């Protein structure tokens with residue numbers, strides 16, 4: 162039987178932007194076998210949405226950190242785990258037998274893994290020793306989008322690394338992918354040791370992937386050891402890091418409004434966001450308040466240029482009300498998008514006043 166002081170297994174769930182990580186987390190937290198699982202979500206950009214998209218009861222430990230993991234990974238992950246440990250010690254939360262960390266879709270897994278494995282990133286504070294004693298990295302699971310995954314691999318090294326470090330690769334969107342491909346064969350060059358799972362196979366059991374053994378890089382591609390070593394040597398100076406930027410090219414920004422939007426307005430906005438003029442768009446997600454029923458927000462998602470079916474929630478998932486839309490991409494015409502959004506909000510307000 163597990164004792165309170167036994168180290169807690171940490172599973173890293175990674176995968177590129179929009180590959181289906183939060184959808185998998187929702188599957189996990191709805192499983193009774195995962196009742197004692199704490200969830201930590203790191204989101205890119207300064208406005209968090211994912212915590213509101215994870216359907217978890219209030220009794221579950223769920224924390225979101227925002228920002229870009231590329232240079233703050235080590236301290237962010239260790240701080241989050243230390244806070245969890247303290248909450249356990251003080252009895253502020255119920256038992257925790259497992260932690261799942263969802264990385265941002267842009268995360269390089271190397272610094273995160275280094276912060277969790279013996280011999281990885283050196284301890285810089287007492288906190289780090291406590292984390293090393295009370296938690297261990299159990300495994301890495303990577304969501305791979307079978308629709309957009311290939312184009313991701315062609316453009317983003319982060320996508321390669323997320324696959325290369327995986328113990329298990331979950332093939333997502335196989336329910337809507339038109340092309341059936343032999344992904345294990347195609348991706349073997351990046352990760353010869355990975356086990357592949359079709360998320361829509363009848364016998365797919367996500368919980369069974371969260372086993373006991375500590376994470377190991379043996380049998381993975383040679384690059385993996387090199388990336389970890391390089392990452393350990395890389396200097397990560399303490400400096401202010403813009404949480405809305407990743408490297409020089411990718412940036413996030415958000416559109417917010419307290420006033421509800423007219424349902425027609427959201428159609429116009431979505432159409433323009435995925436139009437060819439906005440071709441740098443990589444990801445868009447949001448919660449939208451609509452004037453026809455402001456208490457029932459609409460969830461919107463786009464991955465690259467495909468808008469996913471919208472969903473109307475029965476109520477606001479958290480305390481925060483009002484529209485929040487996050488856009489992530491390269492060279493996005495931010496000024497024009499903001500101007501359009503402001504015009505649509507103004508139009509909705511005017512329409513609301515006229516019909517009142």
Ligand SMILES: Nc1nc2c(ncn2[C@@H]2O[C@H](COP(=O)(O)OP(=O)(O)OP(=O)(O)O)[C@@H](O)[C@H]2O)c(=O)[nH]1
Pocket residue numbers: 176177178179180181182183184185211265266304333334335336337360444446462463464469470
């Ligand atoms: N049809 C289908 N849609 C999926 C599947 N997995 C995820 N989606 C949809 O893809 C969109 C993005 O899914 P998320 O789970 O939010 O992806 P994510 O990886 O958490 O996204 P980021 O946190 O922004 O990186 C949503 O509209 C999901 O409903 C799948 O297997 N099939």
